[in-house]
Structure formats: structure tokens, C-alpha cells
Amino acid sequence: MSWPEPSERVRELISRCAQAALNAAPEWITDMDNATLSAVNMRAFADDPELRATVSRLNRANLLHWVTANIRDPGMPVSPNLDPEPLRIARDLVRRGLNESTLDAYRMGQNTAWRKWMALAFEATSDHEELCELLDVSARSVFGFLDTTIAAVWAQMRLEREELTRGNHAERRETVALILDGAPITRQRAEARLGYHLDQHHTAAVVWNPDPTADPGDLERAAEALARTAGASRPLTVIASAATLWVWIPGPHAPDPSRLQAAMETIPAVRVAIGPLGQGLDGFRRSHLDALTTQRMVARLHSAQRVVSFEAVQMVSLLTQDADHADEFVRNTLGDLAFADPDLRASVLVFIQERCNAARAAARLYTHRNTLLRRLARAQELLPRPLDDNVVSVAVALEVLNWRGAGV
Structure with missing residues (x-):
């Protein structure tokens, strides 16, 4: 596609606006995050602290990618953002069972940034012709940039989905989702697919790392520490996202938070939210939902606690909704x-x-x-x-x- 080069005056104005946007980036990113997470199909992200942080990093990466490109070469086409962050979020989307339509929510964040950009443009010049050219060039640039970036993430999602379906992760994740949703799957069928006995006591936990780039092995080590503190055999683990594990510990004894805290000294970034002890399919489901509630409360209150049990925070969770x-x-x-x-x-x-x-x-x-x-x-x-x-x-x-x- 041909790309007419803007006039020298408009290039100067775009560079000036881009520098102002760079200076105001923290405020822009906050507003973009709020707009993105307000979309109905982004509820899974809004309720999950790790994914909320991922959304914010992605908005920041996209904004800075486009802004710095227009400081460097104002008004010219901006290549898609193929840095690790957008590709990492593609993996998270697939592992959460979400599809490509979720990416449309990012256009809400783009619309927020575009309104702020237009305000800068109107401040930059009162000349009608300059303003028209500035907005036209900027619109082609920003909308083209987001279209190509989303297309790249879509392609990565397709690759991730193909990779997952070659292993047993997709089946395990699907089976757990059916149990959590109360779908009519028999216990025997679910146990066969999970390799885990459901007609027993279990304690669910959410194990996550706020840094999605960290070593995923840390999550597995934390899950094993959970099992050891409960005197249990190997736990059932399901990869919820790049930096989150859903865990179920079999046995009649719940993990001891104080012992777990000590056991996790060598993996300091990982955090754990523990649900109550449950029994059978209903206990499997309820303990997990309570562990999720605990994780969300910890994130909502910005708590520094690394190991938190539902029993310890149930009252506070209700009060701070x-x-x-x-x-x-x-x-x-x-x-x-x-x-x-x-x-x-x-x-x-x-x-x-x-x-x-x-x-x-x-x-x-x-x-x-x-x-x-x-x-x-x-x-x-x-x-x-x-x-x-x-x-x-x-x-x-x-x-x-x-x-x-x-x-x-």
C-alpha cells in the first residue's frame, strides 16, 4: 500500500505530539487499561490480577512502540509490535480457553488513546489544513499499526492452540472447566481424563507469579511444596496461564500456610491463595472458587502477603467488595x-x-x-x-x- 509522505510541518507537529504523549504515558496507560478491561468479553482479565497486569503491560508496550516510532520517523508507517509481551498474551488467551474475539477489546483502549491524541493535535495547531493533514496521517498510522499487531497476535494464538491440542493440557483444562461449570460430566469420565480421584478430600490453590516472564518451574515447585506441607501425594495441576497454576491437593489435611511460607523462601516471587478443605466434586469446585476469591482479594488490596488462606480473609473479602x-x-x-x-x-x-x-x-x-x-x-x-x-x-x-x- 502506498504511503504518501506528510509535509515537513506536519512531521514536526506529529513529533511534538508524540513527545507529549510519551511524557503523559502513565496517565494514558491507566485510562487505556480501564477502557480495555471494561469490555464484557474482558471479564476474565478484569477479575484476574495476573492478567490485569498483563493487559497493562501490553497497553504500555503498544503505546510506547507507536509513540517512539513517531518520534523517530514522524508520520511514517509503524511496524506491528512483535515484542514478547503481545505474543505472551496470545498464549494466555488460549490457555484460558478464550478466542480471538477477545482482542477486539483492545480497540477500546486504542479509542481512548486516539481521543487523547486528538486533544494534543488541537493544541498543537489551529491551522485548519495542518490539523486535517495531521489527523489524517495519524489515523492511518495508529489504526494500521493496531490492525497489523492484532493480526500477528491472532496468528500466534492459532499456533498456540495447535501446540496445546497436541498434548493432554487442552483435555485436562476442558475437563476442569466442565466440573467448575457444573456440566453433566460423570465423575468416572472426569477422573479418567484427569488421572485424579475426585471422590476424596482435596484443597484447591491458585499459584501465580506477578511476573509472567519468570521461570514457570517456580510454579511447579510451589505446587509440590503445597503438597508436602499437607502430607499429600503429587497434586493435580492445570496451567491456567503463562504464570498461573490451578492446583488441587489430595488428602484430608489442608496445607499449613506457615510451613508453606518457609518452604517457599527459595522461590520468593511466587504467591499462593489457598481454598478450604472440600470433599467430592462439590468440594473440588467450591475450594477452587474460594481460592480464586482469595487471590482476587489479595490483588484488590495490594496485599504484601505471599501465602493466604480463604479462612483467614473470608470476612475481609466480603467487606472489601x-x-x-x-x-x-x-x-x-x-x-x-x-x-x-x-x-x-x-x-x-x-x-x-x-x-x-x-x-x-x-x-x-x-x-x-x-x-x-x-x-x-x-x-x-x-x-x-x-x-x-x-x-x-x-x-x-x-x-x-x-x-x-x-x-x-
């Missing part, structure tokens, strides 16, 4: 204590957990009783209501803060 209301509850309940030193907040929470027994709380905190009493007196000064009048609400609010990565 509405983030704004949760923040309001914490602020209204704790007042200035919400912003106090974490050690002070931890002392109050342990005191409540020990049924307001100062001696037991001090022993658990490895501190002197008088030191604890001074901390409690300081907390009373910061709380909007006396602790004795609001013990339950204060404990819940402190639990919320305990699982958050940052303050209110």
Missing part, C-alpha cells in the same frame, strides 16, 4: 488510628484477639505488659469512640488494614 465503602468504614471506625504506626495497630488487634487480656497479648507480642498498656492508651486517644464500646468493629477495621498493601 466495595472498596469505597470499606475505606469509609475503616476511617469512621478507627479515626486517626488508621494512620498510626503499624506496630500500634497490631498491638490493639492482638489485644482484642486475646479477649482484651493484656498479659496474654503482651506475651504474644513479646513485649512488656506496661509497654502494651501505654500503646493501648495511645490508641484510645486516636480512636473516635472508646475501644470498650466498639471492640468488634475496631477488630474488623484493623483486619482490613492488616491485609492491605497501603493505608487508607
Whole structure:
């Protein structure tokens, strides 16, 4: 296809706009992420912290690829983005059972970037002819760039699908999906396809690495550590994406989070969300769904915890479904204590957990009783209501803060 070279003046304007876009890239990427994830067919990405991060990296990679190309050679065709990130997301899409139509959601992110680009263009010149040429050249460039990039990702998805269907991963993933959806597959048929007994106790877990480029062997090592801490045989694992494993641990004993934390010292980037112990097909399904809920809560609250069980966060998960209301509850309940030193907040929470027994709380905190009493007196000064009048609400609010990565 012929590509008429823009005028020197428009090349100058495009270069100037591209530099402004580069400077504003963080804000643009946030808005592109929100637009992309709002699409109905992107729900699987919006609910999954690893895939949300992948979407953001892809938007960033595409934006910077196009912008830097137009700084380097303004107004000329931009080659498709064939860097590792777009090709990695193709693998994730296929492994999640999603098809090529999901990529259409990226046009929503493109539309957001295009509106911001038009605003820059209108700021760059008030000359009607210059503006028309600038927008025409930019539109051909950006839409052509995205079309060729999406076509390349489509092609990679086809290759990934062919590769998966040559092994047993696709069958295992499909069987698990049928069980989770409550489809009418018999237990015997499912067991034959999975090589795993379903009529037993099991504990589900989600094992993931926020960095999709990390060694996938780390996920397998974490899954094996899970099984060891539960005294179980080899677990059932299903590849959910490039950096996520779905795991089921057979046996009547759930993994011990504290032992698992110690066992994972050599694989520091991996994180684990553990569901409750379940039995049979229903327990297989319920434990997995609760593990997913736990993973999403950890991501939603930006928690620094690496090993988290559903039992530990069930109440906090319910309370924080509405983030704004949760923040309001914490602020209204704790007042200035919400912003106090974490050690002070931890002392109050342990005191409540020990049924307001100062001696037991001090022993658990490895501190002197008088030191604890001074901390409690300081907390009373910061709380909007006396602790004795609001013990339950204060404990819940402190639990919320305990699982958050940052303050209110």
C-alpha cells in the first residue's frame, strides 16, 4: 500500500505530539487499561490480577512502540509490535480457553488513546489544513499499526492452540472447566481424563507469579511444596496461564500456610491463595472458587502477603467488595488510628484477639505488659469512640488494614 509522505510541518507537529504523549504515558496507560478491561468479553482479565497486569503491560508496550516510532520517523508507517509481551498474551488467551474475539477489546483502549491524541493535535495547531493533514496521517498510522499487531497476535494464538491440542493440557483444562461449570460430566469420565480421584478430600490453590516472564518451574515447585506441607501425594495441576497454576491437593489435611511460607523462601516471587478443605466434586469446585476469591482479594488490596488462606480473609473479602465503602468504614471506625504506626495497630488487634487480656497479648507480642498498656492508651486517644464500646468493629477495621498493601 502506498504511503504518501506528510509535509515537513506536519512531521514536526506529529513529533511534538508524540513527545507529549510519551511524557503523559502513565496517565494514558491507566485510562487505556480501564477502557480495555471494561469490555464484557474482558471479564476474565478484569477479575484476574495476573492478567490485569498483563493487559497493562501490553497497553504500555503498544503505546510506547507507536509513540517512539513517531518520534523517530514522524508520520511514517509503524511496524506491528512483535515484542514478547503481545505474543505472551496470545498464549494466555488460549490457555484460558478464550478466542480471538477477545482482542477486539483492545480497540477500546486504542479509542481512548486516539481521543487523547486528538486533544494534543488541537493544541498543537489551529491551522485548519495542518490539523486535517495531521489527523489524517495519524489515523492511518495508529489504526494500521493496531490492525497489523492484532493480526500477528491472532496468528500466534492459532499456533498456540495447535501446540496445546497436541498434548493432554487442552483435555485436562476442558475437563476442569466442565466440573467448575457444573456440566453433566460423570465423575468416572472426569477422573479418567484427569488421572485424579475426585471422590476424596482435596484443597484447591491458585499459584501465580506477578511476573509472567519468570521461570514457570517456580510454579511447579510451589505446587509440590503445597503438597508436602499437607502430607499429600503429587497434586493435580492445570496451567491456567503463562504464570498461573490451578492446583488441587489430595488428602484430608489442608496445607499449613506457615510451613508453606518457609518452604517457599527459595522461590520468593511466587504467591499462593489457598481454598478450604472440600470433599467430592462439590468440594473440588467450591475450594477452587474460594481460592480464586482469595487471590482476587489479595490483588484488590495490594496485599504484601505471599501465602493466604480463604479462612483467614473470608470476612475481609466480603467487606472489601466495595472498596469505597470499606475505606469509609475503616476511617469512621478507627479515626486517626488508621494512620498510626503499624506496630500500634497490631498491638490493639492482638489485644482484642486475646479477649482484651493484656498479659496474654503482651506475651504474644513479646513485649512488656506496661509497654502494651501505654500503646493501648495511645490508641484510645486516636480512636473516635472508646475501644470498650466498639471492640468488634475496631477488630474488623484493623483486619482490613492488616491485609492491605497501603493505608487508607
